[in-house]
Amino acid sequence: MFKKNIFIKKISKLLLSINNRIESFFNLIKDIKLTKKKFFNFWNKYLDKKLFIPSIIIVFGVFIYFLLPAFYDKNEIKNQIKNQILEKYNLNIKFDKELEYSLFPKPHFLTEDVKIESGSQIISNSQKARFYISNKNNFKFDLIKIDKLFFLKTDFRISSSNFKFFIDLLSNKNFNHELRFIKNQLFYLDQNNEVIFFSNSKTIDYFNQENLLNELNAKLDTFNLPINLKISHDILNRNFFNEIEIDKLGINIENNLKYKDKDIQGFIDLKFINKNNLIIYSIKNNNVIFNFEDQQIEGKVNIKPFFxxxxxxxxxxxxxDLFNKNSILVNLLKTEIFNNKNLNGKLDIQIDGFNDLTHIDSVKFDILLEEGEILISNLIFIFRDNTIFNFKSVNVIIEENKLKFIGDLSIDFNDIQSFYNHFQIVRNYRKNISQINSNFVFNFDDETFTLNELKIVGVEKKMHDEYLSRFNLDKQNIFNKIVFRNKVRDFFEILSLD
Structure with a gap:
């Protein structure tokens, strides 16, 4: 009986505990609902008036503050913008159309048809311009502060007389300003105001910094070549550093230049397909004197207007290496950068010694750039001191992205027997020849050499036709030493036929 009472008491306590927990859970839910109801009642009665309405007033006030420039006197703002840009950016701008005010993406004034004047010339015309302003003093109606200056879709008309405009922007001693030209075209003019060439430019960005280190970043497209250009001007140390990247040609050029008065000295680090060349140069009195670090190449350039x-x-x-298909020279020729009709000049070339040609000591020739054509003249060299090769009026042309050389060839033999001995021509094939003349077409990419109108002193014309037919149909790489030697032997073998 005693044990039964103890069991009943334990069961009663357990049931009571469970009942209390259930009651506590429902009381908690009731309290949450009551608290939520009190919160919303408090929001509706107090917070909606004490917090929400002031918040709206603050937001509206800030919005009105940023909109204040829209109510400024537009004529007064025009004058302030022009004067401030002239003072801070050294730009003389002209525009007549109305100013518009916009808050986005940042507060700025906007207008159309804006011109920049350099000297007495209009150097550019922009379809639109944005003048970004500071909003720290919007209550001062008579004073605005320009932070950034953007020109959109600008056409530049550049000549030798006003090209300095771009350099002067890098010499600005006012700092913490940003100037951007977006979606541009640059037209370079000659002395008759005729367009020599033009370049597309996605961006031309100027950044002036507090330590007087000014920077220019530009993306250009010139002669179908995308070019990345970076220039920095250290005004305090009188130093220019610029980098040019032409990914299409695998070219990277770094130029470090120091200037003092009118004298300039510097060096260029030229990187092409993982090969480096260091060029040291100086500029004085319109003359550029340069030499490569290894002293194997040196030269002098006289800078004249358009020549x-x-x-x-x-x-x-x-x-x-010079005529490798991936060389700088070959790639530059294929871009047709030298085929501009307004690019004229003359280059006198002298080559002393070839590492891969043991029987030619030196070569001299001229390269003429005339009205879009490249002409090689007076290309003469002597082979083994007794055979003179003279390439006359060789035109360099590009057809279907293939490099070709077309011209006339004359070969004079001072000692034909010595020539025969070198190429081991059998005695039966040795003719007494003093001169060979022919037109030729050298297709660089196909590695073929075609002869036309061959003339040999003392040999019948039918022999020429027979040789030309065989020689021109047989497309082999004549720059292979073994192939070339066999070609020479075949040539004299044909000449010996009756």
Whole structure:
């Protein structure tokens, strides 16, 4: 009986505990609902009036504050903008159309048809311009402060007389200003105001910094070549540093220049397909004197308006590397950058010694740039001191992205027997020849050499036709030493036929 009472008491306590927990849970839910109801009652009765309405007033006040410039006197703002841009950016701008005010993406004034004047010339015309302003003093109606200056879709008309405009912007001693030209076209003019060439430019950005280190970043497209340009001007140390990247050609050029008065000295680090060349140069009295670090190439350039004259001396080069299909020279020729009709000049070239040609000591020739054509003249060299090769009036052309050389060739033999001995021509094939003349077409990419109108002193014309037919149909790489030697032997074999 006693044990039964104890069991009943334990069951009663357990049931009571469970009942209390259930009651506590429902009381908690009731309290949450009551608290939520009190909160919303408090919001509706007190917070909606004490907090929400002041918040709206503050937001509306801030919005009105930022809109204040829209109510400024537009004529007064025009004058302030022009004067401030002239003072801070050294730009003389002209515009007549109305100013508009916009809050986005940042507060700024906007207008159309804005011109920039350099000297007495209009150097550019922008479809639109944005003048970003500071909003720290919007209550001062008579004073605005320009933070950034953006020109959109600008056409530049550049000549030798006003090109300095871009350099002067890098010499600005006012700091913490940003100037951007977006979606531009640059037209370069000659002395008759005719367009020599033009370049597209996605961006031209100027940044002036507090330490007088000004920067220019630009993305250009010139002669179908995308070019990235970066220039920095250290005004305190009188130093220019610029970098040019032409990814299409695999070219990177870094130029470090120091200037003092009118004298300029510097060096260029030229990188092309993981190969580096350091060029040291100086500029004085419109003359550029330069030499490569290894002293194998040196030259002098006389800078004249729209005409380039230069002398270049090269020592101990590898002809195979110079005319490699991936060389700088070949890639530059294929871009047709030198085929501009307004680019004129003359380059005197002298090559002393070839590492891969043992029987030619030196070569001299001229390169003429005339009305879009490249002409090689007076290309003469002597082979083994007894055979003179003279390439006359060689035109350099590009057809379907293939490089071709077309011209006349004359070969004079001072000692034909010595020539025969070198190429091991059998005695039965040795003719007494003093001169060979022919037109030729050298297709660089196909590595073929075609002869036309071959003339040989003392040999019948039918022999010429027979040789030309065989030679021109047989497309082989004549710059292979073995192939070339066999070609020469075949040539004299045909000449010996009756």
């Amino acid at each position: 380039l004259s230069s002398s270049l001396k090269v020592e101990n080069i590898n002809l195979k």
